[in-house]
Amino acid sequence: MGVSCGKQGKLTITDDDVIEKSNLSRQFLFRDWNIGQAKSTVAASAAALINPHLRIEALQNRVGSQTENVFDDTFWENLTAVVNALDNVNARLYVDQRCLYFQKPLLESGTLGAKCNTQMVIPHLTENYGASRDPPEKQAPMCTVHSFPHNIDHCLTWARSEFEGLVEKTPAEVNAYLSNPVEYINAMNKAGDAQSRDTLEHVLECLEKEKCDTFQDCITWARLRFEDYFADRVKQLIFTFPEEASTSTGAPFWSAPKRFPHPLQFSVVDPSHLNFVMAASILRAETFGISVPEWVKHPKTMAEAVGKVIVPEFQPREDVKIETDEKATTLSSASVDDAAVINELIRKLEQCRKKLPPGFRMMPIQFEKDDDTNYHMDLIAGLANMRARNYSIPEVDKLKAKFIAGRIIPAIATSTAMATGLVCLELYKVLDGGHKVEDYRNTFANLALPLFSMAEPVPPKVIKHQDLSWTVWDRWILKNNPTLKELLQWLKYKGLDAYSISHGSCLLYNSMFPRHRDRMDRKVVDLVREVAKVELPAYRHHFDVVVACEDDEGNDVDIPPVSIYFS
């Protein structure tokens, strides 16, 4: 197409990811020998080979609030257009906000398998991306995942969560405590809540009762985890809620969709039981820096070692509370003596710490779904499938488990190519300039059906006041470093009575406070620096304030943000 191939042209691409094998099935600028290299740099080189006139710069930054020193005001102001190729909604919302703010066209698109969609966001012409949101993905209630699963997705969600807790979060907490015990303890005391209590209990377990020094310790830990998850907890659950139990209204407790569980009886002869213990012990060993002996991979020797573990008998208790309310969002149940319990836990922790070798640390493991040799998916699939077995839910193979637990997005080259072509067509209109909203096209297509649906973009919502009107695109701009009085006057001319002005969460002026009248002759930028105590970075030439206004009749008017340029 020749975009950005002229002397004054420039294409800036950015991506913080590196190339993986599974990318090659559609990301055709990459080859096998590029695996492991940065996506943006390789893409830039490959594109330049196709058209040597292309002026391209490849960066490796995420676009977000953390990189506003890279993608600063000057960067955004110099852009002609922005083309998205993102894989998550939050990043899209951020870019949308930036494009809104800097009044830049945004060409948005996405694919999901054979489906693709494109959306044009044109300043002042169309609504912005964030104006219409998909309904949030329905997440299963916490108690369903924790105690009453009825499909494999619930089991996998639980498995993923347990995995992260066991091999990543708890070891990370242990390290946080050991690196800075005083600070850590203070923070726990300050919070003093049920969640802190639970966290401390896990940290203590790791360093005391369940600390592993040898590989056999890891096997013990893994075998006992099996017993806890798939036998003891189920026995407790069916003790608290027996099969014939009824709810407060007299209906059967275990009616659909709830499935009545059965505890598993561990057996070294069952390969799935053995594989679970193997994967769990290997990963446990990794977190403690213990090397894994070769014989672990052999079922016979492994079975022998597992057989040596002494498993205490379990007695269900009367006083255990199990959450059944679907609206509950936390598992930790607060109790009156949390603070006291926390104190006791801290005391024990400090004792443990003194006995540890100096410099002792654990090694948190981050979930890596694509490495088939790391046992991550083995453990997650194992957790999910054993749980499924408890609840008589059909189990899944590792591939399917990876799909669901890894939150992998299926992708193919064809829908990707189609979306790209459609976006490029729209790019011509953007660069041409002067097109009406009816000229642009948003598309939804599903190549599997096949279905093609094209429509004009929706215009933005218009707000009116007297003879003024504005949309989400508008920004009222004041230059030449105004004073507070000048700002208020400027708004008065528009028939608006500003009674409150703030920057971020800080109030700069409110007509109710007599003291604030002293600020009238102050430059607004100085108020931001002194009152809001905000340090404006050197690359900043302006800042924004939100102004609450009333009209002549005392009605509130929702005005656009006001940008004040001070340099």
Added chain:
Amino acid sequence: MVGEELTEQETALYDRQIRVWGADAQRRLSKSHILVYGMKGTITEFCKNIVLAGVGSLTLVDDRAVTEEALSANFLMPPDENVCSGKTLAELCRDSLNEFNPMVRVSVEKGDLTSFGVEFFDKFDVVVISFCSLATKKLINERCRKLSKRVSFYTVDCRDCCGEIFVDLQKYNYAMKRLDETTECELQYPSFQEAISVPWRSLPRKVSKLYFAMRVIERFEEAEGRKPGEICIEDLPAVLKLKKEICEAQSLNESHIPNALLERLVTGTREFPPVCAIIGGILGQEVIKAISGKGDPLKNFFFFDSVDGKGIIEDISDPTPKG
């Protein structure tokens, strides 16, 4: 053959697409053989897509030498002229396509496609031709239909900033999935000849104008003995005259086919890169569906025009069953 497992390499490479159409479909793809004629921008996009998808083999036919026009819309062409010299379009594309996926056998067949006999086409599961004359389209389609096994046949043509795809799957059985239900379906596709013989006045009023316009251009190029795309603005009066004649013969009001549209097709003979990507993507998925048996295939024409930005499916077939 279907029982053969995918290799570890294939599973790793094709992971994201196996999640779309399943391992079984991926296996079928890896055993399929595709023949392609006419290495221009859209076909290039199509080839890229099916090579990435992992078909068994891809055979390219195009003995033409590289031209400047080819470079403008064909991203498989290396810009370095020295590399290009002495090689045909097909050979250059083959070299590039091999790099996209070494697991696919990409080869070149030299010679005049119309001179190849029926046995030649028996080697393939899918035949896709582009920028062919009316006579060639009919001929190749018939050769495919003469075989006892089904050879799926597609034509694709992009001119100016619009494009047309034609699909002939002959008698096609597949499982149609709607929500939780699966129903066995059978579709009967007409040949290209049969489709374009459907009387124009019996077609619904809203049928895409592009269908009619393409048929006029097709007939014109054939009557004048031109190669496809060998047409220019000076031909417009003759084209409009032909349009009038055809419309009269078909009892269709000639204003039904806008002159402006014909003018675009006469002057804009080069392909347009974004349209190549769109059409190449859609065509790629259609071929993947036909090979894998998964998904509802397009029947039987698809049109896209950048001017209105619409993608339209038309079913142009004779509803009356044949005796």
